[in-house]
Amino acid sequence: MADNKGESLKEGRVARRQRRNREALIRAASDVMSEKGIDAATMLEIADRADVGAGTVYNYFRSKDDLAVAVLEEIMQDLSLRVETATGDFADPAHVYAVALLTVLETATTDDRWRQLLGRSGIVADVMFRRIGPFAIDLLKQGAHSGRLSPGDAAMTWRLTTHAIVGAGLSVSHGDLPATEMPDAAVRLLCMAGLSAGVAQELTARPRPTLPPEEGLGSMAAQGH
Template identity: 70%
Template sequence: MTETAANKAKEGRVARRQRRNRQALIRAASAVMSDKGIDAATMLEIADRADVGAGTVYNYFKSKDDLAVAVLEEIMQGLALRVESATAGLDDPAQIYAIALMTVLETATEDQRWRQLLNRAGIVSDVMYRRIGPFTIDLLAKAEASGRLTPGDPALAWKLSTHAIVGFALAISRHEVAPVTIPTAAARLLCLAGLDAREAEEMVARPRPMLPPEQHLHDLSPQEG
């Protein structure tokens, strides 16, 4: 093997090891934060659970908050994939979008890994836009093309919706509104996308398909070469 090829192989192994370490830390943080909450979780406990040195954590994440945001990014991306899988047999993009809205609203108010970051509204809405947006923006575009919804600019409609979702979830966490109003909030967001109010209320009341269990992309650990 030439020196250049050897260096490339070494770099490949280093990159894979770094990826595995990062994934292990996110997986460990997700588990610890689910059990104890973000505030009670410690970087040392997360490092121990990930089976890496305590100092290694800071090679990948500047702070516990940064690690929590990485966990949130994965939760959101996984949520979009789960909704997409559960709704694969449905033809109406407006109905699928309604299911996505209800699911996101419920998760934002029930999952403490998500809920404890709501005070960082700008970060949470940005992550939601980036991680869930590819799915929801595509739905809005399809719904507009089929005449089911009239969001205008699908990306802007989703951007506005992410901020509304964060604000609504924060209001629930502060006990300013009750969780039973989630369907009402989802219906209003459907109206924002151009659906008639009466149909929006009927749509969010429909039974929803069961989502597959939460999975972690990092559970599929690549083998080191």
């Protein structure tokens, strides 16, 4: 019995060490990729910054691209939590959804860690669907219940929205669309959720709440207005 208990404790320590290493690598990758870009960042430099062995990184991530996607997942998860916190006292789910859309669109066009991965549109849209989706889909359902929104299938609406956001980000990155058009893009996406253009324009024109600081992944994520 004692042997089993000791084995359980050992497994717990291993799991904790693995979690710490993974988190350290994601933080280090976020910092290095923010400073130098994904292409210029090296796995060795990221491992050094995380204070782990050079070969250790490959125990957690098969490639630098996999690590970059993990960084993006954490950024998106953190962003949805920050929007949720900043809008916690808002009574109107349509208003919260408008804030979320504007914030995500802004981040997709200003945060270098997003912009460098936008070319992999399917991957970015999928990460956005999974990481921001629980918050966004819940807002769409709340809006439908209150009569403020009529998104139909909320999950489908959010999935289509993620691809539209990636497309808008790519258009800005390629110089085909000015970043100043993002509020209009948000209006169109709000219309997809069932709002009239006039109501959508009124919501996007409202001052946005200040988001709390990004947690643990560097300083380059959008902070809202």
